Amino acid sequence: MSESADLVVVGAGPAGMSAAATALAGGLRVALVDSGTAVGGQFWRHPPEHARQSIPTEDLHHALPEYRALCHALSAARAAGRLDLRLAHHVWSAVREDDGFAVHVVDRRQAPREIALALRAPKLLVATGAYDRQLPFPGWDLPGVLTIGGLQALLKGGGVAAGNRVALGGTGPFLLPVAAGLAARGVEVVTVCEAAHPAAWLRHPGPLLRNPRKWAEGAGYAAALARHRIRVRPRTAIVGAQGHDRVTSVRIASLTSDGRPRPGTERHVAVDAVGVGWGFAPQLDLLVPLGCALTDSADGNAVVAVDRGQRTTVAGLYAAGETCGVGGAALAVGEGRLAAESVLADSGAAPVLRRRQLAAVRSAVTGQRAFARALALAHPIPAAWSSWLTDETVVCRCEEVTAGAVRTARAEDGAPDHRQIKQLTRAGMGWCQGRMCGPAVQCLAAQQRSYEPAERLVATPVTLGALAGLDELDDIDDLDDLDDLKE
Incomplete structure (x- = not known):
């Protein structure tokens, strides 16, 4: 199956929704694709439509009026036949064609059956968001140890608390709404371990003072x-977890300025669930194979490089939201609007935003991006976090590769980065393709935080049956490509 549009938007979170709505308002035909069963992404995740009345989650959300306005705009465009909304469609590849792009997806609405199709358009906008960035520690692979985002997804998507007695750890303000949401549903949040210290914000007060909504929101959580x-607990971390069939306790410790546990400060806390988060990593799987230039961000991630209009270095390809750097939903919405305005201009269509409105959006995006940078500098990953690991600590959970194996590959085989470590140990070759372990392996290998994901022809697992259903496999034109596809 093959469908055409003026613009394909991949990702129906805040950035993708605002981009699609703006492009539709400008008269374009848009195909909006998302792997979820509803629009909103992780930020505006809701229970299934039939269960929303019985599972209240309104208190877990921000900017709901904007979400509802975007939903209304998309629904109206869909009813008018100008929006092709593809939910439960997973994008596994996007490739250049002579006149634009082909976005290869699998329709999983009738899982386990998968139907392959390609969406084609002269313009492509990628707004695939981000996922939780994790640092391994002894016991992190026990059942009951989740990411912070996983805990919140359970709350927003089903009103489910992962446990009755929960410890949270990591760094960044995202710990606060998750703790508040759990507590509001009767969960005993025994501790919140924040690796950074609040005094770090004193070195970057400007962006915080210029974003009063942010500190007002933080005050509400406090x-x-x-x-x-x-x-x-500031400058404290969860450095270990214990249990057999599932987690039963965590080991917490105060940290030195570089992130090493202070001797004599360790203590054990009984829990039945744990949530850990060290910020987020942008989802770049579709952008890297297309040849987009990347740049470093303050939080140690590689992000896609864009101009003031959210254009990437590849003609006709745009990016918005967390792929350009993690910065929150308000920033993503603004970048989505800017990207759509660029698509309209490059397509010869009239703009939706007037000059003053466009300037206001640009100004807001600039301020929010500055705040995101200050946030990253105030909540860094501890430089010496790897000192928490024993050689027996599992780093790659899919392939069960230990920290000792990674250290050996670096010390004895001279592996310089996570790509070489992958070849020597299989770390990153499992189901998640390095999403969970990649940043940690890079740090262990190169002794630096900067992480650039490897190029993959297949962005998400896809069945051979779906591939067999394609009319053509023009993009698989040599043995190396076939080997990568098998992997």
């Missing part, structure tokens, strides 16, 4: 935590 008597 009040909620105080009301539920949840203690936030």
Whole structure:
């Protein structure tokens, strides 16, 4: 099956929704693709439509009026036949064609059956968001140890709390809304371990002062935590977890300025669930194979390089949201609008935003991006976090590769980065393709935080049956490509 549009937008989170709505308002035909069963992405995740009345989650959301306005705009465009909304469609590849792009997807609405099709358009906008960035520690592979985003997804998507007695750890303000949301549903949040220290913000006060909504939001969370008597421990980390069939306790420790556990400060806390998060990593799987230039961001991630209009270095290809750097939903919405305006201009269509409106959006995006940078500098990954690991600690959970194996590959075989480590140990060759372990392996190998994901022809697992259903496999034209596809 093959369908055509003026613009394909991959990702129906805040950035993708705002981009699609703006492009539609400008008269373009848009195909909006997302792997989820509803629009909104992770930020505006809701229970299934039939269960929303019985599972209240309104208190877990921000900017709901904007979400509803975007939903209304998309619904109206779909009813008018100008929006092709493809939910439960997983994009596994995007390639250049002479007149634009072909986006290869599998329709999984009738899983386990998969139907392959290609969406074609002269313009492509990628807004695939980000996923939780993790640092391994002894016991992190026990059942009951989740990412912070996983805990919140359970709350937003089903009103489900992962446990009755929960410890949270990592760094960044995302710990606070998750703690508040759990506590509001009767969960005992025994501790919140924040690796950074609040004084770090004093070195970057400008962006915080220029974004009063941010500190007002933070003050609200602080009040909620105080009301539920949840203690936030600065410069402290979860450095181990214990249990047999599932986690039963965590080991926490105060940290030195470089992130090493302070001797004599370790203590054990009984829990039945754990949430850990060290920020987020952009989802670049579709952008890297297309040849987009990347750049470093303040949080140690490689992100796609874009101009003021969200154009990448590849003609006709645009990016918005967390792929350009993790910065929150408001920033993603603004970047989505800017990207769509660029698509309209490059397509010869009239703009949707007037000059002053466009300037206001640009100004807001600039301010929010500055805040994101200050946030990353105030909440860095501890430089010496790898000192928490024993040689027996599993780093790659899919392939069960230990920290000792990674260290040996670096010390004895001279592996310089995560790509070479992958060849020597299989770390990153499992189901998640390095999404969970890639940044950690890079740090262990190169002693630096900067992480650039490897290029993959297949962005998400796809069945051979779906591939066999394609009319053509023009992009698989040599043995190396076939080997990569098998991998």
